[in-house]
Amino acid sequence: MMPRYLINFDTSRIERVDSDVVVVGSGVAGLSAALEISKQFDVALVTKGELRETATWYAQGGVATAVSSEDSPRLHLKDTLEAGAGLCNKDAVDVLVNEAADRIDGLVRLGIKFDLQGDRIELSREGGHRLARVLHSGDATGSEIEATLIRTVDAWKSIRVFENIFALDLILHQGHCRGVICLDKLSGQVVLHAAKAVILATGGAGQLYSVTTNPPVCTGDGMAMAYRAGAILSDMEFIQFHPTALDNELTPRFLITEALRGRGAYLRDCNGKRFMVGRHPLAELAPRDIVSQEMVRVMHRCGGGPVYLDATHIGEEVLKDRFPTIWARCYENGINIAKDLIPVRPAAHYTIGGIKTDLNGLTSIPDLYATGEVACTGVHGANRLASNSLLEGLVFSKRIADTIVHKLADGDNYSEPDFLVSYKRERPNMDVDVRKERTWLQKLMTEYVGVVRSEEGLKFALSQLEEKEKILEVEFSTKEGFELQNMLYIAKLIAKSALSRRESRGVHYREDYPEPSDDWVLHLEHRFMEDDIAEPSIFLPGV
Ligand SMILES: Cc1cc2nc3c(=O)[nH]c(=O)nc-3n(C[C@H](O)[C@H](O)[C@H](O)COP(=O)(O)OP(=O)(O)OC[C@H]3O[C@@H](n4cnc5c(N)ncnc54)[C@H](O)[C@@H]3O)c2cc1C
Incomplete structure (x- = not known):
């Protein structure tokens, strides 16, 4: 039996912090959502390290947006759909390309300096783009964006920032997401961050691989906690390798x-x-x-x-x-x-799959939103077009903020703030060498669930992962232990989806099925079952 929560707890016995909205994660997606909502409502932002420990900080190339006279959102859409190899959600891509310029204006108003050529924005060209379309700040665009957003958080003082707080699991009450159980890494205390809405902006899962561009924080925590809470995860087989x-x-x-x-x-x-x-x-x-x-x-x-x-x-x-x-x-x-x-x-560079959302970032759980790399909005399909992801975070975080502000302003559907939730189960007593297991997992994923995949390799990887399942039941007390558990969950979802998809499409390449197949123009979805990490189910777009 898979535990629903990483730890046993009783909300009546732990510290509780109340806010209107909790945002988990301090990359471009989390900070931009938090800043926007904090203009009107009380926001707590929790992040597991210091604010700048994000993938956003490392982004170099820039942000794709149709700003030149020979370009248009329509051409940007065309390139995005083509890269996505038949699996993009066209409505989501429409939103992405048409709202891009407004989000860029917003960044410029906050003080971000994109490179200029004379008095015009200098654009670079990247793979899959038909023309130069990428706005940049030297080759350190991500750190320019992240640093500017952090400066704005400091200047506005409208957000309560909680650094070194590790989000463990989502709390649901009467089917709605009402908070996050967290570990304070410094004090070792467990804290409930309760709220009327929760936004997951926890980034991707590149750390599942031994060769990755992703910083150590990218361990798939948000996807794993949403999965345990019953949210739908989609397209997990699609991992982009740079x-x-x-x-x-x-x-x-x-x-x-x-x-x-x-x-x-x-x-x-x-x-x-x-x-x-x-x-x-x-x-x-x-x-x-x-x-x-x-x-x-x-x-x-x-x-x-x-x-x-x-x-x-x-x-x-x-x-x-x-x-x-x-x-x-x-x-x-x-x-x-x-x-x-x-x-x-x-x-390993970018996690294309993630928590399935609608066009306003809402997941399949009421009052739980996901944005940035943790989300699967459908804009990337089977392959992300270069420099579309900072943009995705900006565009969908703004839509989430607008949705939540509207809902809270209406006083919508929040009647019982004093909910109590508890969870208790027997936990095995096991010594786990967490570092060793993490390295083992990264090697396994790189070798058998990496750039080139096969039925034999994927089945082997799954059999190896099954042998480690007991680790999921252990109650750890450190961030590293919880990260390992989240990584094991996500590894299995990726491997199961990759084994199920018997074709090659976008970033998913099967040497035993090297061609795309019309039978596979569909999405694979996962939903939590306590007895096993089950096979993915099929979602046919438009049906
Ligand atoms: C080297 C590199 C270069 C890139 N270049 C580009 C580029 O040029 N253009 C482009 O568009 N994209 C680029 N990308 C991709 C892009 O940077 C990311 O997709 C994007 O920044 C993700 O933003 P995010 O806010 O979703 O997540 P992140 O920026 O990764 O932030 C995630 C946040 O969640 C926090 N977090 C995670 N788990 C927990 C937890 N359990 N509890 C509390 N907090 C948690 C982390 O600490 C972090 O603050 C690049 C990525 C890399 C790694």
Whole structure:
């Protein structure tokens, strides 16, 4: 039996903090939702580290938005749908591309400085985009956005910020989400953050893989807690791998943005040959899945070693000016990118699936919203178009904020603030080496549930995961233990969906079913059952 909660608790016996809205997560999605709602209502923002410990901080390339005279939301929509390989929710993409420019204006009003060329915004081109469409701040757009949002939180003083608070599980009362059970990492106390609505903005699950661009906070916690609470999770098989992460031993792996290939950098194999030419009309700028899969094949032929990014013909001045972070990070690693080839390999980068939401970010549980990478709004389909995810967080967080503000202003449906919830079950007494298990899991996922998948490998991964299921019943007292449990849940959902989908589509590549199939233009969904992590069920769009 799978426990519904990670810990036993009784809300009558723990500290309780009341707010109108609780936001979990302090990346672009959480901060922008919290700021907007805090103009009118009381918001508590809880985050498991310090505010800036987010994937948002690491984003380099920028934000895709149709702002140039030759571009339009219609063209942005076309590219997004094409990348999504038949599985995008077109209505959600419509929202994304049509509300993008307003959200960019909002960022500029908060003080974000996008790079200019003369008096016009400078745009870069990234993989899968037909034209230059990506607004950027040097090659550190994410940290510029995150730092500006944090400065705004400090300046407005309208949000109660709770750092180092680990959200464990969602509390439901009469079917509505009414709060989050949390662990205060510093005091070790369990606290209930109660609210009229909860927004999960906890980011993705890249840490499930040993080679990842995602920072350590990306352990899929929000997806796992929503799953345990009974929310529908969708499209979990779709994990995007970024082709060009610097090949070293660090976690997270340093990402070499696609914009460098947009500026003309080549990919070369171990013999110096440009292997993407002739493989796809866009060569190095082909969609990420195509590039990553080809890299895995080439790396295999080259004895497992990395492939190389060649920017030596671009010129030192341009490289230093346009890619200062990449220049500096490679230099620290002994690579002068104006002269040397950069060793790269694919890394888990973006969790496309997640908590299923409607166009206003509402999940299948009343008063539970999800935004940013934790959510599955349907905008990415089977493959995310580069630089659409910061945008997704901005656009859908604003819609969530508007929905909640409207609801709270109407005094809608919140009658019983004094609910009590408790949970108690026997827990096994087990010694778990949490670090070792996490490393084991990351290796398993990289090898068998990674860029190239097969029935044999996925079945093996699932059998291995089943052997670890006892760990899900243990009551840990540390963040690391809870993260491991969340990762085990999500790993199994990804592997089950990947095994079920007997075709290749977008970022999901099965070497035993290498082609897409018309029979698989559908979504796979998971819902929690206490007796097992069950097979996904099928959702047919439009039916
Ligand atoms: C290296 C890199 C480069 C990228 N480049 C781009 C780009 O150029 N353009 C683009 O559009 N996208 C890019 N992306 C993707 C994009 O950065 C992310 O998808 C986006 O920032 C996710 O934002 P978020 O707010 O949903 O989550 P995050 O920014 O990851 O924030 C998640 C937050 O939730 C908190 N949290 C998680 N679990 C818990 C818990 N249990 N309790 C409390 N708090 C919790 C975390 O501490 C964190 O504060 C990039 C990603 C990476 C890693």
